[in-house]
Amino acid sequence: xxxxxxxxxxxxxxxxxxxxxxxxxxxxxxxxxxxxxxxxxxxxxxxxxxxxxxxxxxxxxxxxxxxxxxxxxxxxxxxxxxxxxxxxxxxxxxxxxxxxxxxxxxxxxxxxxxxxxxxxxxxxxxxxxxx
Amino acid sequence: xxxxxxxxxxxxxxxxxxxxxxxxxxxxxxxxxxxxxxxxxxxxxxxxxxxxxxxxxxxxxxxxxxxxxxxxxxxxxxxxxxxxxxxxxxxxxxxxxxxxxxxxxxxxxxxxxxxxxxxxxxxxxxxxxxxxxxxxxxxxxxxxxxxxxxxxxxxx
Numbered sequence: 001x002x003x004x005x006x007x008x009x010x011x012x013x014x015x016x017x018x019x020x021x022x023x024x025x026x027x028x029x030x031x032x033x034x035x036x037x038x039x040x041x042x043x044x045x046x047x048x049x050x051x052x053x054x055x056x057x058x059x060x061x062x063x064x065x066x067x068x069x070x071x072x073x074x075x076x077x078x079x080x081x082x083x084x085x086x087x088x089x090x091x092x093x094x095x096x097x098x099x100x101x102x103x104x105x106x107x108x109x110x111x112x113x114x115x116x117x118x119x120x121x122x123x124x125x126x127x128x129x130x131x
Numbered sequence: 132x133x134x135x136x137x138x139x140x141x142x143x144x145x146x147x148x149x150x151x152x153x154x155x156x157x158x159x160x161x162x163x164x165x166x167x168x169x170x171x172x173x174x175x176x177x178x179x180x181x182x183x184x185x186x187x188x189x190x191x192x193x194x195x196x197x198x199x200x201x202x203x204x205x206x207x208x209x210x211x212x213x214x215x216x217x218x219x220x221x222x223x224x225x226x227x228x229x230x231x232x233x234x235x236x237x238x239x240x241x242x243x244x245x246x247x248x249x250x251x252x253x254x255x256x257x258x259x260x261x262x263x264x265x266x267x268x269x270x271x272x273x274x275x276x277x278x279x280x281x282x283x284x285x286x287x
Binding site for chain 2: 112113114115117118119120121124126127128129130131
């Protein structure tokens, strides 16, 4: 009798889990999709910040690996030369269509306010073109 | 009518000095069609004694390679403050980089020199590949580099 009750309870538990789990999985998938969309939108609005964030994530991963293998966490070691496009543009990073500015040059902008080194007319904006 | 002339005289008096104090200078650098990665270029200026004065443009997308531009790096330590606002992408083989700057008039015909350091990863490092005085006599005169610069000219 007890064995039969236990069996019924087991079946009920499995059935309940089957009913509850799919929405949770679907919700998780939706949530991930929303997060990805939000990330893309944020990245499009501020590519430099997105790249810095990406770099931090990579550092975090390397830190974890480093604890196990004493890995050098310098993620600049990926000598993939992906910034060496012939057309002067940067390669696409994994995150959507965002073109990442170099993380270590976050303060440097193409054609911005020039340094006050006495060479430039104050208020002028240097510009460059690649042909 | 008098107030109009007064305003005109005042605006002219205020505008002329600023026009006279700066000149638009265009630096055009064409690279040879070498086989290799895109080149990093540092364009900077020294005074008549060869002392570094300031950077004009840095075509280099990663700070970790700045030290390949050895003369420029020696003078600046690769400080991003030196090149903030005047940095762009590296330049591919055979391509032309045109930089347009509003430079102080006092730099022209005063012994100041334009330098260009170049570097190509795993290949060349050519400090001061171009050294030319910023002078009216040099306008439009093409200069060839010893490594990867096919020609450099400036107009103003």
